Amino acid sequence: MGRGAIPKNWPSSVPYLSQPSFAPHVTKAQRESLGIRSPDLTTAIPSNFARGPCPLVRIIVISDPSHPANGQAGLFAARHLEPGSLILPYYGLVHSSTPPYSLAHDKSDYDLWLNKEADVAVDAEKAGNEARFVNDYRGVRERPNAEFRQCWDARSGQQCMAVFVLPAGKNAPTKASAGGIAKGAEILVSYGKGFWSKRREEHEETV
Numbered sequence: 128m129g130r131g132a133i134p135k136n137w138p139s140s141v142p143y144l145s146q147p148s149f150a151p152h153v154t155k156a157q158r159e160s161l162g163i164r165s166p167d168l169t170t171a172i173p174s175n176f177a178r179g180p181c182p183l184v185r186i187i188v189i190s191d192p193s194h195p196a197n198g199q200a201g202l203f204a205a206r207h208l209e210p211g212s213l214i215l216p217y218y219g220l221v222h223s224s225t226p227p228y229s230l231a232h233d234k235s236d237y238d239l240w241l242n243k244e245a246d247v248a249v250d251a252e253k254a255g256n257e258a259r260f261v262n263d264y265r266g267v268r269e270r271p272n273a274e275f276r277q278c279w280d281a282r283s284g285q286q287c288m289a290v291f292v293l294p295a296g297k298n299a300p301t302k303a304s305a306g307g308i309a310k311g312a313e314i315l316v317s318y319g320k321g322f323w324s325k326r327r328e329e330h331e332e333t334v
């Protein structure tokens with residue numbers, strides 16, 4: 128795919144990113160801390176990982192009334208994905224989560240911590256890549272088959288969030304199963320109980 132390519136079914140209202148975008152308020156010190164690879168950051172995006180639309184995934188608009196996100200989009204495997212393997216990075220606006228930014232911007236459903244110590248998060252609501260379409264497993268599947276993980280991007284020499292297939296054992300429905308994600312299956316993570324309890328509280332406040 129050439130430069131400037133965007134994935135099929137990408138929404139025209141959201142700029143497509145092929146690398147993170149940094150908010151101007153992110154300080155030099157915050158950027159420097161993202162450039163440090165701590166020894167526990169064992170997983171990496173390799174230096175030859177292609178930028179632009181990811182051939183491993185498809186964005187699909189869900190038309191299944193039994194799916195809790197029916198009518199929205201989800202991210203699906205374009206081929207079998209091996210247990211534990213990297214699927215794609217999570218790009219969005221890298222921003223500080225401290226005031227004044229946090230006072231002027233509500234945390235969106237697309238906002239993930241990138242580095243808590245450095246107070247840096249990545250929000251893919253207004254711009255991002257295919258990873259912004261990963262749904263939560265609740266109501267779709269018994270358990271997640273993928274996870275967001277902080278990792279090292281060897282291309283930029285920076286910490287990054289990325290989506291990985293869960294390792295065998297964590298995702299495998301039976302001991303005999305090898306796990307991984309089958310071609311055509313939806314890629315599903317756990318947003319965490321906190322995401323859904325906050326959502327319930329917000330809902331209760333509005334009724």
Ligand SMILES: C[S@@+](CC[C@H](N)C(=O)[O-])C[C@H]1O[C@@H](n2cnc3c(N)ncnc32)[C@H](O)[C@@H]1O
Nearest residue numbers: 195196199200236237259260261262263264265
């Ligand atoms: C990061 S977005 C995921 C992509 C989203 N489906 C879209 O088309 O933009 C998070 C939103 O997806 C929806 N969602 C994801 N997983 C869900 C689930 N298991 N049940 C209900 N809604 C879900 C919720 O509306 C949530 O606020």
